[in-house]
Amino acid sequence: MESVGWRHALAHCAWWFFHIAGVVAVFVLPSDLRIGQAVAWNVWLFSIVLSLNIFAHYAVRFSDPGWARPPGSIGKPPAASSTTAISPHMPQFNAAATDCESATLWTASSTADSTSQLLCPQCGCLRRLPTTTHCRYCNRCVEGFDHHCMWLGVCVGARNHHLFARYTLVQTTVVLLSFHYTLTACGRPSPYGYIWAYAVLTPMSLLVLIMSFLTVIHVFLVLTGQTSRQVMQRIRWSGRGTRTGAQQPGVGRLFSPHPSLGVVLQNGTYLLCGVRPVWLVQGAWLHKASGWVEHVLDNRFYSCC
Known part of the structure; x- marks a missing residue:
């Protein structure tokens, strides 16, 4: 678990490093953030979106993904999941499996009452939802488990999947704005030469594709109530x-x-x-x-x- 903690810390530092480097790049280049009649408006727009991005990042980072609880514990009811309402006969996990994450699925021929109160062999928590899965990084079960995000240092589950989708949406907006401002600098003379603007534009183009794909996928998953x-x-x-x-x-x-x-x-x-x-x-x-x-x-x- 200590190695996982170091990975989370390094990923957090890398997240800040890439954002600071990107902000410095778009402000150093002769973009619309420095040249033009709407410099103040562009700076305010970029600052507001960047602030929302930081807020959305930490909103997910410190959120509860839907931790499963030990039997007999008094807490919140099971995490809200529209998936169970859509497909009430989803296949259930085999309780005899030795690992929740690699648990095999069996065809659900019994009623919902007979498949409740399943215990995780790893952490002993109740798996009250068919989508409850044990995260090997957190060593805990998460209801509605989607994936574990190293950049955020937290699992994405039933209770914070919508927060993660919001974050990817805002992060994509930041990347698109950065791409736009870098593009405006490509046709302007600069003491650093044109090559620097195109050098920054190349990774920005790749980030636009990756973040747009990630946002579309997770917004679709949240809207359809699945993982x-x-x-x-x-x-x-x-x-x-x-x-x-x-x-x-x-x-x-x-x-x-x-x-x-x-x-x-x-x-x-x-x-x-x-x-x-x-x-x-x-x-x-x-x-x-x-x-x-x-x-x-x-x-x-x-x-x-």
């Missing part, structure tokens, strides 16, 4: 079915459990505001609208999924 581990498990199951000759689901069903429109709107509200309005999944008009959308995507003439 990246569930998607990967679905892909692995699809591969096994291909080898056995079983009929495979379409691409859409492989990546999404097809939640209702109300659940997507509820998860979107949770992503933006941190609350899940109940009326969004209880309105009759939303059920009708969800049926229309599903009919447009999948009908007897064609199927987008």
Whole structure:
């Protein structure tokens, strides 16, 4: 665990180093942050977005990802997860496995009551959700486990996945602004030469692609109420079915459990505001609208999924 602590500390220092280096680069280059009629407006915009990025970073870093608790402990109820509402018959973990992270999945033929109160053989915590997984870095079980982020030094789970998606969104905005300001410096004379602007632009372009992809993926996961581990498990199951000759689901069903429109709107509200309005999944008009959308995507003439 000490080596993991050092990794987290080094990753935290690296995060600050790259951000400081990026800020210095865009301010040293002859970009719109130094030259032009809207210098003050650009500086204020970049400063506000950068401040929001730092706040979002530490909001995730010090958040509770959804730690599972030992049996008999008095605490909060299980972490809210729209995945269980979408797919109540998800496969459960085998309690006989020796490692939660490598636990094999068995087809759930029993009721939800008989699959509750499962204990983790590593930390002894209750696995009250099918998506509860043991993190080998934190040595604790996390409900709705998605992944462990070394840059943030914390797991991403059911209680902070929306915070992580917000952070990636703000971080992507910072990278896009930095890319824009670096691009404005490429056509202007500079005592450092044009080569420096293009040298900074190259890694910025790569970061834009990486962060945009990461943001789209995690916003999609939060809106559909699932984790990246569930998607990967679905892909692995699809591969096994291909080898056995079983009929495979379409691409859409492989990546999404097809939640209702109300659940997507509820998860979107949770992503933006941190609350899940109940009326969004209880309105009759939303059920009708969800049926229309599903009919447009999948009908007897064609199927987008």
